[in-house]
Amino acid sequence: MKTVIIATKNKGKAKEFESLFSAKGYEVKTLLDVPDAPDVEETGTTFEENAILKAEAIAHQLGHFVIADDSGLIVDALEGRPGVYSARYAGEAKSDEANTEKVLRELEGVPKEARTARFYCALALASPNQETITVSGTMEGLITEQPSGTNGFGYDPIFFVEEQGKTNAELTKEEKNQISHRANALRALDEKLDLFLKREEGM
Numbered sequence: 001m002k003t004v005i006i007a008t009k010n011k012g013k014a015k016e017f018e019s020l021f022s023a024k025g026y027e028v029k030t031l032l033d034v035p036d037a038p039d040v041e042e043t044g045t046t047f048e049e050n051a052i053l054k055a056e057a058i059a060h061q062l063g064h065f066v067i068a069d070d071s072g073l074i075v076d077a078l079e080g081r082p083g084v085y086s087a088r089y090a091g092e093a094k095s096d097e098a099n100t101e102k103v104l105r106e107l108e109g110v111p112k113e114a115r116t117a118r119f120y121c122a123l124a125l126a127s128p129n130q131e132t133i134t135v136s137g138t139m140e141g142l143i144t145e146q147p148s149g150t151n152g153f154g155y156d157p158i159f160f161v162e163e164q165g166k167t168n169a170e171l172t173k174e175e176k177n178q179i180s181h182r183a184n185a186l187r188a189l190d191e192k193l194d195l196f197l198k199r200e201e202g203m
């Protein structure tokens with residue numbers, strides 16, 4: 001079986017990549033399997049910059065190609081926040097509950113039609129041998145007034161998808177993986193991935 005390494009320490013992302021890649025016949029390893037993997041500082045101002053920082057640092061460290069994901073929630077009424085700061089919006093503890101509470105608090109009194117938001121996912125594919133490739137994907141939704149559902153991770157319980165009439169956290173894993181920002185980014189990577197892997201094999 002072919003293996004890909006995802007340069008993430010986020011369990012929620014890791015699970016999603018496992019099911020997205022197993023459908024393609026790949027086994028997934030993440031930094032959760034690499035005990036002393038370094039923490040790469042996310043100093044970029046865009047998702048793409050941070051994805052490239054993480055992918056290139058880890059590819060260099062492991063001497064192997066890797067995929068990194070930098071993603072987050074963009075809320076229109078909050079001028080795009082939490083954006084690239086999504087993981088740490090309520091502080092370094094990276095608490096999903098504290099982050100969602102902070103967004104809900106900041107949106108208090110904002111009417112439904114103004115609660116539009118999107119998830120954004122930038123993926124960077126980097127190797128010590130080749131130029132880095134980046135792609136992105138998005139998913140549109142509305143921020144609810146209270147959390148609902150227990151699936152997924154992060155802001156999923158407060159992200160309502162109109163077409164499904166459910167929050168992301170009420171969707172099954174399979175449903176979310178059809179329509180998520182991560183799935184859309186991975187679709188964009190698909191055609192480029194094959195060529196990239198062929199070049200890797202030839203090196």
Ligand SMILES: O=c1[nH]c(=O)c2ncn([C@@H]3O[C@H](COP(=O)(O)OP(=O)(O)OP(=O)(O)O)[C@@H](O)[C@H]3O)c2[nH]1
Pocket residue numbers: 007008009010013042069070071072073086087099119152153154155156157159168180182
């Ligand atoms: O409800 C959500 N459903 C999603 O599908 C999703 N994707 C991203 N996010 C949020 O955005 C942060 C990413 O920040 P991020 O890219 O720096 O990742 P991270 O720091 O958690 O892990 P790593 O990959 O950097 O190791 C995450 O922590 C989450 O708060 C999501 N929330």
Ligand SMILES: [Mg+2]
Pocket residue numbers: 042087
């Ligand atoms: Mg991070």
